[in-house]
Amino acid sequence: MEPDALIEAILFYTAEPVPKVRLGELLDIGDSEIDDALAVLRTKLEGRGIALMDHDGEVTLATSTGASPILERLEATEERALSKSALEVLSIIAYQAPVTSADIDQIRGVNSQSALRQLLMRGLAKRERASEAASYTYTPSIDLLAHLGIGQASELPEYEPLRAFLDKQKTETL
Amino acid sequence: MVNQDFRIKHGSFEGPLDLLLSLVEKRKMHISDLSLAAITDDYVHFLSANPIPIGQTAEFIFLAATLMLIKSRSLLPGFSITKEEEADIAVLEGRLAHYQAIKGAAAMLSLELAKPRRFFRRPSAPLPKEASFRPGTDGASLAKALHAAITRTTSLMPTREKIPQTRVEKKIRLEEVMQSLLLRAKESLGTTLRGFTGSGKAETILGFLALLELVKQGTIKVSQNDHFSDITIESLSLGVPAYL
Numbered sequence: 406m407e408p409d410a411l412i413e414a415i416l417f418y419t420a421e422p423v424p425k426v427r428l429g430e431l432l433d434i435g436d437s438e439i440d441d442a443l444a445v446l447r448t449k450l451e452g453r454g455i456a457l458m459d460h461d462g463e464v465t466l467a468t469s470t471g472a473s474p475i476l477e478r479l480e481a482t483e484e485r486a487l488s489k490s491a492l493e494v495l496s497i498i499a500y501q502a503p504v505t506s507a508d509i510d511q512i513r514g515v516n517s518q519s520a521l522r523q524l525l526m527r528g529l530a531k532r533e534r535a536s537e538a539a540s541y542t543y544t545p546s547i548d549l550l551a552h553l554g555i556g557q558a559s560e561l562p563e564y565e566p567l568r569a570f571l572d573k574q575k576t577e578t579l
Numbered sequence: 580m581v582n583q584d585f586r587i588k589h590g591s592f593e594g595p596l597d598l599l600l601s602l603v604e605k606r607k608m609h610i611s612d613l614s615l616a617a618i619t620d621d622y623v624h625f626l627s628a629n630p631i632p633i634g635q636t637a638e639f640i641f642l643a644a645t646l647m648l649i650k651s652r653s654l655l656p657g658f659s660i661t662k663e664e665e666a667d668i669a670v671l672e673g674r675l676a677h678y679q680a681i682k683g684a685a686a687m688l689s690l691e692l693a694k695p696r697r698f699f700r701r702p703s704a705p706l707p708k709e710a711s712f713r714p715g716t717d718g719a720s721l722a723k724a725l726h727a728a729i730t731r732t733t734s735l736m737p738t739r740e741k742i743p744q745t746r747v748e749k750k751i752r753l754e755e756v757m758q759s760l761l762l763r764a765k766e767s768l769g770t771t772l773r774g775f776t777g778s779g780k781a782e783t784i785l786g787f788l789a790l791l792e793l794v795k796q797g798t799i800k801v802s803q804n805d806h807f808s809d810i811t812i813e814s815l816s817l818g819v820p821a822y823l
């Protein structure tokens with residue numbers, strides 16, 4: 406069986422994000438072959454009810470955006486809109502990840518802890534740190550991408566130019 | 580809530596940067612030292628007309644001081660500023676541009692979030708092949724397992740934020756400082772800025788802001804003999820001299 410089909414089977418079975426490295430181990434093939442296989446799978450899934458998501462070194466299957474209305478009816482979920490501050494913090498995380506909470510406070514000029522906590526609780530941001538001594542950094546969660554209906558962070562609106570601008574500003578002012 | 584949002588009639592601002600940015604945008608201006616000089620009055624007026632969250636007073640006043648510097652430079656052709664001050668201004672402009680871009684991104688994200696989303700297949704819990712509760716045979720390993728579980732659970736709970744114990748001692752209002760400065764200038768001859776403010780940093784900045792505002796209103800006259808020397812203040816308002 407082709408690697409893309411095997412990956413599809415693994416992702417369907419696990420139903421949660423799987424590190425690409427793990428796929429390589431399971432299939433016993435290299436990183437670039439995994440990426441090729443993922444590209445094939447992504448193309449084959451075009452127009453289908455499920456789509457491939459690729460974020461932060463992990464891949465998973467999720468439903469296509471076109472199925473959203475019917476699934477929303479199925480789930481009957483209605484989520485409260487995010488506050489203005491939470492949206493700003495979310496944008497900082499989405500476009501400048503990884504960021505620390507100090508970076509976020511500096512950019513907004515105010516303490517952003519409660520907005521940050523709101524995002525963590527709703528699973529829109531992911532918190533991690535390299536070691537006990539390091540400070541936490543925040544990155545978008547794969548759930549955030551799902552909420553936005555995109556498959557990878559680079560599909561965020563205006564991602565490339567905005568990221569470049571923000572990185573430039575950051576080195577000049579932080 | 581930890582954040583002390585504060586609101587005025589035409590919207591709410593979170594922090595000095597947010598306020599400054601909205602003042603620039605209200606005038607439909609680009610971020611530059613010219614636009615910042617132009618909105619200095621708006622900013623100072625806002626501060627004097629609205630209560631500032633006490634925890635953020637220093638940030639608001641520091642920004643006011645930088646704005647004053649920018650305005651002074653734009654008004655006085657011979658006014659030279661230090662390299663450090665130059666850098667402060669550049670950093671402020673950079674931070675504003677950065678924050679503006681983030682606000683733009685937030686508006687885009689908010690639209691994106693309203694669009695159709697993706698759903699994940701819910702992982703169903705795999706059925707255990709056999710009932711398995713194996714805490715170990717001795718009490719010590721059970722205690723260890725429980726401890727690990729409790730630590731993991733508590734680490735997931737939101738932690739209470741540490742609120743700094745030392746606070747700004749007293750909230751000083753620009754208006755109050757202006758009034759007491761004016762009174763002082765009326766009552767005694769040869770009032771000086773240093774004599775009025777004392778040596779505290781916040782008091783000096785506020786005193787200076789008050790002085791600038793009073794000069795602008797035309798109620799006092801100031802003179803300074805040399806750079807960085809003390810400023811002498813005279814009242815210009817008419818009135819019977821107070822012989823006390």
